[in-house]
Amino acid sequence: MDYKAKVLAGLLAATCVFSFIALILSIVNVKDVILPPSTKYGMVFDAGSTHTTLYIYQWPADKENGTGIVSQVEACTVAGPGISSYADDPAGAGASLKPCLDKAMEIIPAEQQRETPTYLGATAGMRLLREQNSTKAQQVFAEVAKAIGEYPVEFRGAQVLTGNEEGSFSWISVNYLLETLVKYSFAEKWEHPQDAEVLGALDLGGASTQITFQPGVAIEDENTSVFFRLYGTNYSLYTHSYLCYGQTQALKRLLAALHQAFAGFYYTFHFLNLTSQQSLKDVNSTVQAFCKKDWAELVETFPQDKEYLHNYCSTAIYILTLLLDGYKFSEHTWSSIHFRQQAANTDIGWTLGFMLNLTNMIPTEALGHVKGHQPSLWAGAVSCIVLAIVAGLVAGFLQCFCKTK
Known part of the structure; x- marks a missing residue:
C-alpha cells in the first residue's frame, strides 16, 4: 500500500x-491579434442600350482611406436585348434578369445576401426611351424593381444614369485598374502613387459616347464638371456625354438601319487587329483595305463573324471620324490612345467606378480582435x-x- x-x-x-x-x-x-477583415459584396446591373450585364464585386470591410479595394467576382451577361427593348413587354425585362440573379445567389454567401447593396443603372437606351415615352420607361423600371425585389438582397433602386455619371464612373474604373489612384507599395500597404499619370477615358456605347479627363485647369461649365474623393485624394474632372452619338445611333442616321454595341471602340478594332498600338497610318490603310473587299470575299474570309460583318467597315470609319474630327486626336497624339476591353482581368466600364464611389458611403467595419499565442x-x-x-x-x-x- x-x-x-x-x-x-x-x-x-x-x-x-x-x-x-x-x-x-x-x-x-x-498578444492582441487583429482578425482579417470580413468581405463585403455588392451587385450592379449595367443596363445598356443593347444588352444588360450583372457585375458582382467584393471588398475588405476595413477599406483604405475611406474607399474600398474592390475586385470583380463575376460578370453575368443577361440573355436578350437591353431593357429598353421591352417597352411593350415590361414584365419581360424583369424576367430576363432572373437567371443572373440566381447565379449571384450561388456566389454570395447566404448570410451576407440581405446586406448586399444591389443597383440597376440604365444608360443611353433608357434615356432615349424616357424621352420618347416616359410612361413605358417607368413601367420597365417597375418590373425590373419587382423582379430584383424577389431576391434576398438590399435593393437600392433602378435609375437612369446621366451621361456624365456614366463617363466619370468609367474614368474611375480605368484609373483604378491601371493603379493610378491607389497601389500596393513595397511597404506592404495601399498608397496613392505620387508619380502616376492619370489617364483620360473614352467610352463608345450603342446610343452615346463619353469623354472624361482631368483637365488641370478650372472648368468653366459646371454641367461638365464632377468631383470625387477617392482613397483620400480629391479629383476634379471634365466629363461630357454625347447622346445619339453612340455607334448604333450614329450609324442608324447614316445607314438607316444597324443593330450592333469603351467596348465599341475595342470590339471593332479588335476584329480588325488594330489594338496593338499601330500607327494612325497603319490603322487608316487597314480600314480602307477592309472596306474595299466585296461581300463574298468577306463572308469567305470571316464566316464565323457573319452576324456583325456588315457593320465593321462603317463602324471603323465612324470611330476614326469621332476620334480625329470629333475629339481632335491627331497623328502626333494617336499613340496615346489605348484600346482596351479589360484591365487587370476586370471588365472596363462604369459599374466598377460606381461601386468604388459607393464604398465611400458604406461605413467602415471595425476589425475584430482576439488574444493570441x-x-x-x-x-x-x-x-x-x-x-x-x-x-x-x-x-x-x-x-x-x-x-x-
Whole structure:
C-alpha cells in the first residue's frame, strides 16, 4: 500500500505540475491579434442600350482611406436585348434578369445576401426611351424593381444614369485598374502613387459616347464638371456625354438601319487587329483595305463573324471620324490612345467606378480582435493540459482500485 500511495501521490503531483505549467504558458507572451477583415459584396446591373450585364464585386470591410479595394467576382451577361427593348413587354425585362440573379445567389454567401447593396443603372437606351415615352420607361423600371425585389438582397433602386455619371464612373474604373489612384507599395500597404499619370477615358456605347479627363485647369461649365474623393485624394474632372452619338445611333442616321454595341471602340478594332498600338497610318490603310473587299470575299474570309460583318467597315470609319474630327486626336497624339476591353482581368466600364464611389458611403467595419499565442507556446500548453488530464485520470483509477481492494 505504501508503494501505491507513493505512485498516487506522484501522479497527483504531476497533475498539479502539468496544470501549473499549462497555466503559465497560457498567459505568457499573449498578444492582441487583429482578425482579417470580413468581405463585403455588392451587385450592379449595367443596363445598356443593347444588352444588360450583372457585375458582382467584393471588398475588405476595413477599406483604405475611406474607399474600398474592390475586385470583380463575376460578370453575368443577361440573355436578350437591353431593357429598353421591352417597352411593350415590361414584365419581360424583369424576367430576363432572373437567371443572373440566381447565379449571384450561388456566389454570395447566404448570410451576407440581405446586406448586399444591389443597383440597376440604365444608360443611353433608357434615356432615349424616357424621352420618347416616359410612361413605358417607368413601367420597365417597375418590373425590373419587382423582379430584383424577389431576391434576398438590399435593393437600392433602378435609375437612369446621366451621361456624365456614366463617363466619370468609367474614368474611375480605368484609373483604378491601371493603379493610378491607389497601389500596393513595397511597404506592404495601399498608397496613392505620387508619380502616376492619370489617364483620360473614352467610352463608345450603342446610343452615346463619353469623354472624361482631368483637365488641370478650372472648368468653366459646371454641367461638365464632377468631383470625387477617392482613397483620400480629391479629383476634379471634365466629363461630357454625347447622346445619339453612340455607334448604333450614329450609324442608324447614316445607314438607316444597324443593330450592333469603351467596348465599341475595342470590339471593332479588335476584329480588325488594330489594338496593338499601330500607327494612325497603319490603322487608316487597314480600314480602307477592309472596306474595299466585296461581300463574298468577306463572308469567305470571316464566316464565323457573319452576324456583325456588315457593320465593321462603317463602324471603323465612324470611330476614326469621332476620334480625329470629333475629339481632335491627331497623328502626333494617336499613340496615346489605348484600346482596351479589360484591365487587370476586370471588365472596363462604369459599374466598377460606381461601386468604388459607393464604398465611400458604406461605413467602415471595425476589425475584430482576439488574444493570441505563438504556435510553439500554444502547442506546449495543450501538451501539458493533456498530460495533466492523463495523470489525473490514472491517479483517479488507482485510488478507486485501492478502495476496492
